[in-house]
Amino acid sequence: MxxxxxxxxxxxxxxxxxxxxxxxxxxxxxxxxxxxxxxxxxxxxxxxxxxxxxxxxxxxxxxxxxxxxxxxxxxxxxxxxxxxxxxxxxxxxxxxxxxxxxxxxxxxxxxxxxxxxxxKKMLKKDDETQTLEDVICLVFLQYYFEDFAAKHPDEKIVDILQKTWGKMSEKGHKAALKLPLDPKSLSLIKQALA
Structure with missing residues:
Protein backbone atom coordinates (compact mmCIF):
# COMPACT_ATOMS: atom_id res chain seq x y z
CA MET A 1 0.00 0.00 0.00
CA LYS A 120 -21.40 17.89 9.34
CA LYS A 121 -22.18 15.29 11.96
CA MET A 122 -22.34 16.25 15.66
CA LEU A 123 -22.34 20.01 15.17
CA LYS A 124 -21.63 21.77 18.48
CA LYS A 125 -20.32 18.46 19.91
CA ASP A 126 -17.41 17.65 17.58
CA ASP A 127 -14.72 20.36 17.54
CA GLU A 128 -13.70 19.78 13.93
CA THR A 129 -17.28 19.71 12.66
CA GLN A 130 -17.80 22.99 14.52
CA THR A 131 -14.65 24.49 12.99
CA LEU A 132 -15.82 23.45 9.51
CA GLU A 133 -19.24 25.05 10.13
CA ASP A 134 -17.56 28.26 11.35
CA VAL A 135 -15.41 28.38 8.21
CA ILE A 136 -18.44 27.77 5.95
CA CYS A 137 -20.25 30.68 7.66
CA LEU A 138 -17.19 32.95 7.45
CA VAL A 139 -16.72 32.23 3.73
CA PHE A 140 -20.43 32.92 3.14
CA LEU A 141 -20.29 36.22 5.06
CA GLN A 142 -17.06 37.42 3.47
CA TYR A 143 -17.61 36.45 -0.18
CA TYR A 144 -21.29 35.75 -0.84
CA PHE A 145 -23.39 37.62 1.68
CA GLU A 146 -23.51 41.04 0.02
CA ASP A 147 -24.87 39.68 -3.29
CA PHE A 148 -27.23 37.33 -1.48
CA ALA A 149 -28.59 40.12 0.76
CA ALA A 150 -29.24 42.35 -2.27
CA LYS A 151 -31.69 39.74 -3.65
CA HIS A 152 -33.89 39.33 -0.55
CA PRO A 153 -35.88 41.54 1.83
CA ASP A 154 -34.05 42.65 5.00
CA GLU A 155 -36.37 40.65 7.34
CA LYS A 156 -35.48 37.41 5.54
CA ILE A 157 -31.77 38.27 5.67
CA VAL A 158 -31.91 39.08 9.39
CA ASP A 159 -33.61 35.71 9.99
CA ILE A 160 -30.92 33.88 7.94
CA LEU A 161 -28.18 35.73 9.80
CA GLN A 162 -29.67 34.74 13.15
CA LYS A 163 -29.73 31.08 12.06
CA THR A 164 -26.17 31.34 10.71
CA TRP A 165 -24.99 32.95 13.97
CA GLY A 166 -26.67 30.17 15.97
CA LYS A 167 -24.57 27.53 14.17
CA MET A 168 -21.29 29.30 14.93
CA SER A 169 -18.97 29.08 17.93
CA GLU A 170 -17.80 32.01 20.04
CA LYS A 171 -14.49 31.95 18.14
CA GLY A 172 -16.45 32.03 14.86
CA HIS A 173 -18.48 35.03 16.06
CA LYS A 174 -15.32 36.97 16.90
CA ALA A 175 -13.81 36.21 13.49
CA ALA A 176 -17.06 37.19 11.72
CA LEU A 177 -17.15 40.60 13.40
CA LYS A 178 -13.62 41.29 12.12
CA LEU A 179 -14.47 40.58 8.46
CA PRO A 180 -14.08 43.48 6.00
CA LEU A 181 -17.83 43.81 5.33
CA ASP A 182 -19.62 46.70 3.64
CA PRO A 183 -21.69 49.06 5.87
CA LYS A 184 -25.04 47.57 4.73
CA SER A 185 -23.94 44.01 5.61
CA LEU A 186 -22.61 45.16 8.98
CA SER A 187 -25.84 46.94 9.81
CA LEU A 188 -27.86 43.80 8.92
CA ILE A 189 -25.59 41.73 11.18
CA LYS A 190 -26.08 44.25 14.00
CA GLN A 191 -29.86 44.04 13.53
CA ALA A 192 -29.69 40.24 13.60
CA LEU A 193 -27.69 40.30 16.84
CA ALA A 194 -29.79 42.98 18.54
Missing part, protein backbone atom coordinates in the same frame (compact mmCIF):
# COMPACT_ATOMS: atom_id res chain seq x y z
CA UNK A 2 1.51 3.33 -0.99
CA UNK A 3 1.70 6.21 1.48
CA UNK A 4 -1.40 8.45 1.23
CA UNK A 5 -0.76 11.61 -0.76
CA UNK A 6 -2.42 14.76 0.62
CA UNK A 7 -1.39 17.03 -2.27
CA UNK A 8 -2.69 14.54 -4.79
CA UNK A 9 -6.03 14.41 -2.97
CA UNK A 10 -6.32 18.22 -3.10
CA UNK A 11 -5.34 18.25 -6.80
CA UNK A 12 -7.99 15.65 -7.63
CA UNK A 13 -10.68 17.57 -5.73
CA UNK A 14 -9.64 20.72 -7.60
CA UNK A 15 -9.72 18.89 -10.91
CA UNK A 16 -13.35 17.91 -10.30
CA UNK A 17 -14.32 21.42 -9.19
CA UNK A 18 -12.54 22.97 -12.18
CA UNK A 19 -15.22 21.30 -14.35
CA UNK A 20 -17.97 23.49 -12.85
CA UNK A 21 -19.85 25.03 -15.81
CA UNK A 22 -20.90 27.94 -13.55
CA UNK A 23 -18.36 30.71 -13.25
CA UNK A 24 -17.75 33.65 -10.97
CA UNK A 25 -15.92 36.80 -11.90
CA UNK A 26 -13.31 37.54 -9.26
CA UNK A 27 -10.55 40.13 -9.57
CA UNK A 28 -11.35 40.61 -13.25
CA UNK A 29 -11.09 36.92 -14.15
CA UNK A 30 -13.67 34.15 -14.65
CA UNK A 31 -13.24 31.18 -12.30
CA UNK A 32 -15.17 27.89 -12.06
CA UNK A 33 -17.51 28.71 -9.17
CA UNK A 34 -16.87 25.67 -6.94
CA UNK A 35 -13.12 25.73 -7.53
CA UNK A 36 -13.02 29.32 -6.28
CA UNK A 37 -15.27 28.39 -3.35
CA UNK A 38 -13.03 25.47 -2.34
CA UNK A 39 -9.90 27.65 -2.47
CA UNK A 40 -11.64 30.25 -0.27
CA UNK A 41 -12.57 27.46 2.17
CA UNK A 42 -8.94 26.34 2.46
CA UNK A 43 -7.62 29.88 2.84
CA UNK A 44 -10.21 30.76 5.49
CA UNK A 45 -9.69 27.47 7.37
CA UNK A 46 -5.93 27.93 7.55
CA UNK A 47 -6.22 31.49 8.84
CA UNK A 48 -8.99 30.55 11.33
CA UNK A 49 -7.42 27.25 12.48
CA UNK A 50 -3.76 27.08 11.37
CA UNK A 51 -3.31 23.67 13.08
CA UNK A 52 -6.23 22.06 11.19
CA UNK A 53 -5.84 18.30 10.71
CA UNK A 54 -5.42 16.84 7.23
CA UNK A 55 -8.93 15.35 7.54
CA UNK A 56 -10.40 18.77 8.24
CA UNK A 57 -8.38 20.39 5.44
CA UNK A 58 -9.68 17.85 2.92
CA UNK A 59 -13.27 18.15 4.20
CA UNK A 60 -13.09 21.93 3.79
CA UNK A 61 -11.66 21.66 0.28
CA UNK A 62 -14.29 19.10 -0.78
CA UNK A 63 -17.22 20.77 1.00
CA UNK A 64 -18.96 21.56 -2.32
CA UNK A 65 -17.28 19.06 -4.65
CA UNK A 66 -19.29 18.81 -7.91
CA UNK A 67 -22.19 20.67 -6.28
CA UNK A 68 -23.60 21.68 -9.68
CA UNK A 69 -24.47 18.03 -10.44
CA UNK A 70 -27.56 18.11 -8.20
CA UNK A 71 -29.64 21.10 -9.16
CA UNK A 72 -31.68 22.88 -6.48
CA UNK A 73 -34.58 23.05 -8.94
CA UNK A 74 -34.94 19.25 -8.92
CA UNK A 75 -36.43 19.54 -5.40
CA UNK A 76 -39.58 21.40 -4.27
CA UNK A 77 -38.83 25.10 -3.69
CA UNK A 78 -39.81 25.01 -0.01
CA UNK A 79 -37.97 24.40 3.26
CA UNK A 80 -38.46 20.61 3.10
CA UNK A 81 -37.23 20.54 -0.51
CA UNK A 82 -34.24 22.65 0.45
CA UNK A 83 -33.28 20.33 3.33
CA UNK A 84 -33.65 17.20 1.15
CA UNK A 85 -31.46 18.81 -1.51
CA UNK A 86 -28.80 19.67 1.10
CA UNK A 87 -28.87 16.11 2.48
CA UNK A 88 -28.42 14.62 -1.02
CA UNK A 89 -25.54 17.01 -1.69
CA UNK A 90 -23.75 16.05 1.53
CA UNK A 91 -24.05 12.35 0.62
CA UNK A 92 -22.68 13.00 -2.87
CA UNK A 93 -19.82 15.21 -1.60
CA UNK A 94 -18.83 12.53 0.95
CA UNK A 95 -19.05 9.74 -1.65
CA UNK A 96 -16.96 11.53 -4.31
CA UNK A 97 -14.37 12.55 -1.74
CA UNK A 98 -14.16 9.00 -0.35
CA UNK A 99 -13.44 7.66 -3.84
CA UNK A 100 -10.66 10.21 -4.35
CA UNK A 101 -9.13 9.42 -0.94
CA UNK A 102 -9.19 5.68 -1.68
CA UNK A 103 -7.46 6.38 -5.00
CA UNK A 104 -4.61 8.24 -3.32
CA UNK A 105 -4.05 5.60 -0.62
CA UNK A 106 -5.89 6.77 2.51
CA UNK A 107 -7.23 4.11 4.90
CA UNK A 108 -10.86 3.61 5.92
CA UNK A 109 -10.52 5.41 9.26
CA UNK A 110 -9.21 8.55 7.58
CA UNK A 111 -11.88 8.36 4.86
CA UNK A 112 -14.67 7.80 7.40
CA UNK A 113 -13.52 10.81 9.40
CA UNK A 114 -13.51 13.06 6.31
CA UNK A 115 -17.02 11.82 5.38
CA UNK A 116 -18.21 12.46 8.93
CA UNK A 117 -16.95 16.05 8.68
CA UNK A 118 -18.37 16.69 5.19
CA UNK A 119 -21.76 15.47 6.42
Missing amino acids: SKPNFNQAIEKIDRVNAQDPNTENYQGKEHPKELLYSQRMTETLLSFEPQASKELQIAARAQHIARWKIDRNTYPMDRVGYLKWREELKKMHAQLTSEILQDVGYDDDFIDRVSFLIR
Whole structure:
Protein backbone atom coordinates (compact mmCIF):
# COMPACT_ATOMS: atom_id res chain seq x y z
CA MET A 1 0.00 0.00 0.00
CA SER A 2 1.51 3.33 -0.99
CA LYS A 3 1.70 6.21 1.48
CA PRO A 4 -1.40 8.45 1.23
CA ASN A 5 -0.76 11.61 -0.76
CA PHE A 6 -2.42 14.76 0.62
CA ASN A 7 -1.39 17.03 -2.27
CA GLN A 8 -2.69 14.54 -4.79
CA ALA A 9 -6.03 14.41 -2.97
CA ILE A 10 -6.32 18.22 -3.10
CA GLU A 11 -5.34 18.25 -6.80
CA LYS A 12 -7.99 15.65 -7.63
CA ILE A 13 -10.68 17.57 -5.73
CA ASP A 14 -9.64 20.72 -7.60
CA ARG A 15 -9.72 18.89 -10.91
CA VAL A 16 -13.35 17.91 -10.30
CA ASN A 17 -14.32 21.42 -9.19
CA ALA A 18 -12.54 22.97 -12.18
CA GLN A 19 -15.22 21.30 -14.35
CA ASP A 20 -17.97 23.49 -12.85
CA PRO A 21 -19.85 25.03 -15.81
CA ASN A 22 -20.90 27.94 -13.55
CA THR A 23 -18.36 30.71 -13.25
CA GLU A 24 -17.75 33.65 -10.97
CA ASN A 25 -15.92 36.80 -11.90
CA TYR A 26 -13.31 37.54 -9.26
CA GLN A 27 -10.55 40.13 -9.57
CA GLY A 28 -11.35 40.61 -13.25
CA LYS A 29 -11.09 36.92 -14.15
CA GLU A 30 -13.67 34.15 -14.65
CA HIS A 31 -13.24 31.18 -12.30
CA PRO A 32 -15.17 27.89 -12.06
CA LYS A 33 -17.51 28.71 -9.17
CA GLU A 34 -16.87 25.67 -6.94
CA LEU A 35 -13.12 25.73 -7.53
CA LEU A 36 -13.02 29.32 -6.28
CA TYR A 37 -15.27 28.39 -3.35
CA SER A 38 -13.03 25.47 -2.34
CA GLN A 39 -9.90 27.65 -2.47
CA ARG A 40 -11.64 30.25 -0.27
CA MET A 41 -12.57 27.46 2.17
CA THR A 42 -8.94 26.34 2.46
CA GLU A 43 -7.62 29.88 2.84
CA THR A 44 -10.21 30.76 5.49
CA LEU A 45 -9.69 27.47 7.37
CA LEU A 46 -5.93 27.93 7.55
CA SER A 47 -6.22 31.49 8.84
CA PHE A 48 -8.99 30.55 11.33
CA GLU A 49 -7.42 27.25 12.48
CA PRO A 50 -3.76 27.08 11.37
CA GLN A 51 -3.31 23.67 13.08
CA ALA A 52 -6.23 22.06 11.19
CA SER A 53 -5.84 18.30 10.71
CA LYS A 54 -5.42 16.84 7.23
CA GLU A 55 -8.93 15.35 7.54
CA LEU A 56 -10.40 18.77 8.24
CA GLN A 57 -8.38 20.39 5.44
CA ILE A 58 -9.68 17.85 2.92
CA ALA A 59 -13.27 18.15 4.20
CA ALA A 60 -13.09 21.93 3.79
CA ARG A 61 -11.66 21.66 0.28
CA ALA A 62 -14.29 19.10 -0.78
CA GLN A 63 -17.22 20.77 1.00
CA HIS A 64 -18.96 21.56 -2.32
CA ILE A 65 -17.28 19.06 -4.65
CA ALA A 66 -19.29 18.81 -7.91
CA ARG A 67 -22.19 20.67 -6.28
CA TRP A 68 -23.60 21.68 -9.68
CA LYS A 69 -24.47 18.03 -10.44
CA ILE A 70 -27.56 18.11 -8.20
CA ASP A 71 -29.64 21.10 -9.16
CA ARG A 72 -31.68 22.88 -6.48
CA ASN A 73 -34.58 23.05 -8.94
CA THR A 74 -34.94 19.25 -8.92
CA TYR A 75 -36.43 19.54 -5.40
CA PRO A 76 -39.58 21.40 -4.27
CA MET A 77 -38.83 25.10 -3.69
CA ASP A 78 -39.81 25.01 -0.01
CA ARG A 79 -37.97 24.40 3.26
CA VAL A 80 -38.46 20.61 3.10
CA GLY A 81 -37.23 20.54 -0.51
CA TYR A 82 -34.24 22.65 0.45
CA LEU A 83 -33.28 20.33 3.33
CA LYS A 84 -33.65 17.20 1.15
CA TRP A 85 -31.46 18.81 -1.51
CA ARG A 86 -28.80 19.67 1.10
CA GLU A 87 -28.87 16.11 2.48
CA GLU A 88 -28.42 14.62 -1.02
CA LEU A 89 -25.54 17.01 -1.69
CA LYS A 90 -23.75 16.05 1.53
CA LYS A 91 -24.05 12.35 0.62
CA MET A 92 -22.68 13.00 -2.87
CA HIS A 93 -19.82 15.21 -1.60
CA ALA A 94 -18.83 12.53 0.95
CA GLN A 95 -19.05 9.74 -1.65
CA LEU A 96 -16.96 11.53 -4.31
CA THR A 97 -14.37 12.55 -1.74
CA SER A 98 -14.16 9.00 -0.35
CA GLU A 99 -13.44 7.66 -3.84
CA ILE A 100 -10.66 10.21 -4.35
CA LEU A 101 -9.13 9.42 -0.94
CA GLN A 102 -9.19 5.68 -1.68
CA ASP A 103 -7.46 6.38 -5.00
CA VAL A 104 -4.61 8.24 -3.32
CA GLY A 105 -4.05 5.60 -0.62
CA TYR A 106 -5.89 6.77 2.51
CA ASP A 107 -7.23 4.11 4.90
CA ASP A 108 -10.86 3.61 5.92
CA ASP A 109 -10.52 5.41 9.26
CA PHE A 110 -9.21 8.55 7.58
CA ILE A 111 -11.88 8.36 4.86
CA ASP A 112 -14.67 7.80 7.40
CA ARG A 113 -13.52 10.81 9.40
CA VAL A 114 -13.51 13.06 6.31
CA SER A 115 -17.02 11.82 5.38
CA PHE A 116 -18.21 12.46 8.93
CA LEU A 117 -16.95 16.05 8.68
CA ILE A 118 -18.37 16.69 5.19
CA ARG A 119 -21.76 15.47 6.42
CA LYS A 120 -21.40 17.89 9.34
CA LYS A 121 -22.18 15.29 11.96
CA MET A 122 -22.34 16.25 15.66
CA LEU A 123 -22.34 20.01 15.17
CA LYS A 124 -21.63 21.77 18.48
CA LYS A 125 -20.32 18.46 19.91
CA ASP A 126 -17.41 17.65 17.58
CA ASP A 127 -14.72 20.36 17.54
CA GLU A 128 -13.70 19.78 13.93
CA THR A 129 -17.28 19.71 12.66
CA GLN A 130 -17.80 22.99 14.52
CA THR A 131 -14.65 24.49 12.99
CA LEU A 132 -15.82 23.45 9.51
CA GLU A 133 -19.24 25.05 10.13
CA ASP A 134 -17.56 28.26 11.35
CA VAL A 135 -15.41 28.38 8.21
CA ILE A 136 -18.44 27.77 5.95
CA CYS A 137 -20.25 30.68 7.66
CA LEU A 138 -17.19 32.95 7.45
CA VAL A 139 -16.72 32.23 3.73
CA PHE A 140 -20.43 32.92 3.14
CA LEU A 141 -20.29 36.22 5.06
CA GLN A 142 -17.06 37.42 3.47
CA TYR A 143 -17.61 36.45 -0.18
CA TYR A 144 -21.29 35.75 -0.84
CA PHE A 145 -23.39 37.62 1.68
CA GLU A 146 -23.51 41.04 0.02
CA ASP A 147 -24.87 39.68 -3.29
CA PHE A 148 -27.23 37.33 -1.48
CA ALA A 149 -28.59 40.12 0.76
CA ALA A 150 -29.24 42.35 -2.27
CA LYS A 151 -31.69 39.74 -3.65
CA HIS A 152 -33.89 39.33 -0.55
CA PRO A 153 -35.88 41.54 1.83
CA ASP A 154 -34.05 42.65 5.00
CA GLU A 155 -36.37 40.65 7.34
CA LYS A 156 -35.48 37.41 5.54
CA ILE A 157 -31.77 38.27 5.67
CA VAL A 158 -31.91 39.08 9.39
CA ASP A 159 -33.61 35.71 9.99
CA ILE A 160 -30.92 33.88 7.94
CA LEU A 161 -28.18 35.73 9.80
CA GLN A 162 -29.67 34.74 13.15
CA LYS A 163 -29.73 31.08 12.06
CA THR A 164 -26.17 31.34 10.71
CA TRP A 165 -24.99 32.95 13.97
CA GLY A 166 -26.67 30.17 15.97
CA LYS A 167 -24.57 27.53 14.17
CA MET A 168 -21.29 29.30 14.93
CA SER A 169 -18.97 29.08 17.93
CA GLU A 170 -17.80 32.01 20.04
CA LYS A 171 -14.49 31.95 18.14
CA GLY A 172 -16.45 32.03 14.86
CA HIS A 173 -18.48 35.03 16.06
CA LYS A 174 -15.32 36.97 16.90
CA ALA A 175 -13.81 36.21 13.49
CA ALA A 176 -17.06 37.19 11.72
CA LEU A 177 -17.15 40.60 13.40
CA LYS A 178 -13.62 41.29 12.12
CA LEU A 179 -14.47 40.58 8.46
CA PRO A 180 -14.08 43.48 6.00
CA LEU A 181 -17.83 43.81 5.33
CA ASP A 182 -19.62 46.70 3.64
CA PRO A 183 -21.69 49.06 5.87
CA LYS A 184 -25.04 47.57 4.73
CA SER A 185 -23.94 44.01 5.61
CA LEU A 186 -22.61 45.16 8.98
CA SER A 187 -25.84 46.94 9.81
CA LEU A 188 -27.86 43.80 8.92
CA ILE A 189 -25.59 41.73 11.18
CA LYS A 190 -26.08 44.25 14.00
CA GLN A 191 -29.86 44.04 13.53
CA ALA A 192 -29.69 40.24 13.60
CA LEU A 193 -27.69 40.30 16.84
CA ALA A 194 -29.79 42.98 18.54
